[in-house]
Amino acid sequence: MNNTIEKLIKIAGEGAVQFSEDAILPHIGNRNFETPMRPMAIVRPQSGEQVEAIVNYAKENGVPLVPVSSGGPHYSSSSAPSVPGAVIVDLSGMKKIISINRRFCMAVIEPGVTYGQLQKALADEGLTISVPLAPKINKSVIASLLEVQPRLNSVYQWNYIDPLRCMEVTWGDGNRMYTGEAGGGVRDLNKQQAQGKWQINGAGPMMLDFCRLLTGSQGTMGIVTWASVKCEQLPQIHNIHTVESPSIKKLCDFTFEVLRWRFSDELMIMNAAYLSTVLAEDVISKEKIRKQLNDWQAIVGIAGKEMLPELRVKQLESDISDIAKKLGLNLSPQRKEIEGADVLGRITSACVGTHWRESYSEEFAQIFFVTTISKTEFFVNAMNELAKNAGYPVKEIGVYIQPQHAGTSCHCEFLLPYHADNLAQVRELFFKASAIFSEMGAYFARPYGIWAKLQFEKDPLAAKHLKTVKKIFDPKMIMNPRKLSTATVEVAK
Template sequence: MFDSMKEKLATIVGADNVKDDAGILESYAKDQSFATGIRPWFVVKPQNAQQVQDLVKWANETSTPLVPVSSGGPHHKGDTIPSVPQSVIVDLSGMNRILNINRQQRMTVVEPGVTYGELQEALAKEGMTLSMPLAPRATKSVMTSVLEVEPRLNANHQWQYHDPLRCMEVVWGDGNSMFTGEAAGGVKDLEKQWDAQKWQVSGNGPNMFDFLRIPTQAQGTMGIVTWASLKCEVLPTIHNMHFVPAKKLENLIDFVYRVIRLRFSDELMVMNGSYLAELLGESAEQIQQLKAELPQWVALVGVLGRELLPEDRVEQQTSDIEEIAQQHGLKMVPALPKIKGDKVLAKALNPSKELYWKETAKGAYQDIFFVTTLDKTPMFLKAMYELAEDEGYNTSDIGVYIQPQHCGSSYHLEFHLPYDPNNALETAKVKRMFEKGSELMSGLGAFYARPYGMWAKLQLNKDAQSYNALKKLKKIFDPNDVMNTGKLTV
């Protein structure tokens, strides 16, 4: 059976793109999270959408679970490791073409394997940029990042919750392939659509059902996306980062609410000193030093100018935000002690160095993140600190990151728990912290919009109707449950 599977897979993707070396399989069986995985049987690397579709059809015929993976490692959320035996990893990193860049429409179309570094470089040549999540891993797939709706730094330009993601080509779990959004309204051929001046701009629909919302936040459980169109921004000609330090998180809340209310700023985020230190520090030692020097809390405020009166815009925004800071008893400054805005900007808006910055401090980490509103963040923070004290985890090690999203209607709240993976005691402590903390946050009203691992149970158990509906949707798009089987279930 094993051999016949391998043979069949080889006919689909080519023998060179089917791997079953023990080492490779092991590397896909676990990630940096506490999730437990099961070794896959094969890793296949399709090269095009047709191969992906053939794979999915084959999986349906053979009831083989498929686990799509686009980013390179290390992974941290447990979503890319098989939950069930006999799985096949569909590694999409080989599909890494930038299919189109259109300055006029500010659109790009990318395959799953394209990373931020590659895309931003190509976009910059055309005078554009793509909104960023905070300093993603160097190996992070842009497509995975947008499919999983990682929070972007520029909430004010996130009119849609899913921005900058627009249209896609999806091979659903049942083996059918289609375009989504505006692109589904025309012939299923990108070249022909471009010839007809259609640039996959509008992502919803194309009719009354919103296909955009099925593969997103789905952890690959609904299908495999083989290209996605993304809305870009004009490349800034001036771009500054400012800081609003504070002693307590509470001191920044009203300031952030006010800035986002007026639609001021481009990037806007809040983090504690520990988190910022990790973002900036090149080594564990430097991080420790920075933690001592940096303010306890800081709001990071990015302001930029593009082609239209860039200096005027930057001057106006900077001046007005400074004034808002003053009105809230705060001060906006262009630099922190020894830290210039430019440095932070470069760190925040670019992919991480090869050693992921979140792993620099101690070698490993666990994040607990969810969606909430800004006013509730101090409450969650207090509870998390209390838990840390109970568990004997050093509260000063906890990184906290708060990111407005969707024009400020909701906020990503992230607790970052670094630990030394070689220290069994510390590892166990963080595992406890993660599990207890996740439950604690859930009990306090955390909304795990992206319910990875144990969060699925926490979230879906509280909401039977949503879970029933999700199961029905899953049955429609992946009737044989071949896509990342075992995820997003209770």
């Protein structure tokens, strides 16, 4: 047992520190073809105070820290160390829902709180929270929000960080503070709430937007130990519709028109490969579902909430249907013949039981970036062309487009299933496609793995300025070193 482990035990308690092979193995990532690195230990703090102490120790002793909040298995490369000997700060045990305020639709939660847990608690209050596509049951809400995963009902998303608001953070320099509106008051959540302050405004405080240094940072700036999140009314009526087309362009036009008038709740485009993958329980059912699907489908959620829900649903269905008709498309209620597929439940709720990614023997490579809705078709065509040239079956490529993500961006995602026997082929395709997309103007706003290098090479000034900021908040460069490529490259010591 080395000094670091001893110190971690002193801070968090004996049961909170693990360094056995079994414990460490799940954290050695091989995610999107990144080189796996072996962490030294896993520490599971239970409070902001413990996190603060851990960071201060790490700062003094140059110990790399990698924060993780979701339960395994881990798909995101941000939670895998990029340097050897790191300590995983596993926050998944901090599972308290600190408060839910129905009147303001706000909840304050710890990082270990999962979508499954939060959705259930919110439902009891008549609330819910927007979700990314089919989250796993143990996906940390805070991690998902910090990663800025696209939300399905982005029409409710006012800006890039929504529905994330205020946070408690310990920066890489060891200072713990609150962000947003909460940062302007006493550093005591209970006292703030007793004063009627519900951590609603996530901006600032003052003229520095602390929350935005944490979103998309892949754990390189600090560790969040609670966050307030904006919730929504639980729909009283919630229907799902599809609009099918052999043409992605038509569906892009359709979603543009729907969003333009702020209609719909959930709204996304998927091809048959992606949707069937998400809906199915296994490979056999996937094929069965897939055969029933058109090449492309827009999925349209329509919800009636507190105020005249029936009337609202009727109006939205009629107006969205009119938009579809004008484009020669048809809005239809969820097709019953998609056997065994509860589209609404599957995509909007945390997956109960096995997550779809675990249903298959295959692995999945993912390429995603943001662009504009008007450009998505070109990226899809390019992907198909690249796959053809690489000998990869085009029909296996899953495509998911979230037409409005974080304001005006459009999330464009490709899913490439592979087995051990075509790993090398897919690896090459992944690298090549990423590079070509980057050249085509794909913006890797969430630059995981090799995308960071691609993106920062296009924008060296951003890398330079980011390095300056990183030095302020993490002067010893202990927070998830080597992530974000050039922006944090000076770390490895």
